[in-house]
Amino acid sequence: MLDELVRRIVIMGLEVVDPVGYSLYCMRVRPVLVAHGGRVEYDLVVEEVIESPGDVAINRVVALSFPDAAAEAAFYDDDAYCLLHATLYRRAVADTTVIGAFHAPGRG
Numbered sequence: 001m002l003d004e005l006v007r008r009i010v011i012m013g014l015e016v017v018d019p020v021g022y023s024l025y026c027m028r029v030r031p032v033l034v035a036h037g038g039r040v041e042y043d044l045v046v047e048e049v050i051e052s053p054g055d056v057a058i059n060r061v062v063a064l065s066f067p068d069a070a071a072e073a074a075f076y077d078d079d080a081y082c083l084l085h086a087t088l089y090r091r092a093v094a095d096t097t098v099i100g101a102f103h104a105p106g107r108g
Contacts, residue, residue, distance in 0.1 A: 013058035021092035036075040
C-alpha cells in the first residue's frame with residue numbers, strides 16, 4: 001500500500017505521574033488514534049535520562065505514527081481525543097516534551 005511507504009512519526013517524552021491513569025488513557029484513546037490511521041509504534045518506560053536539553057523529567061517515551069501530517073492534525077482536533085486528554089491525560093502526565101516529528105518509511 002502506498003500509504004504505508006512513508007508515515008508521519010511523532011516521538012514524545014512524558015513525565016507520567018499516575019501509571020494506572022495513563023494506562024486507562026491509552027486504552028481509551030487507542031480507538032480514536034486508529035480511526036485516524038494512527039498507531040503506537042513504541043511505548044517505552046525510561047529508567048534513567050542521561051542527557052536532555054534543559055530540565056526535563058522523562059520516564060516514558062512514546063512514538064506514534066500517522067499516514068500523514070493531516071491525519072495527525074485530525075487526531076489532535078478530534079472531540080473524543082480532546083475530552084480524553086482533558087479528563088485523563090492531564091491528570092496522569094505532568095509534562096510532555098515533543099522530541100521530534102518527521103516522515104519515515106512505514107513498517108507495512
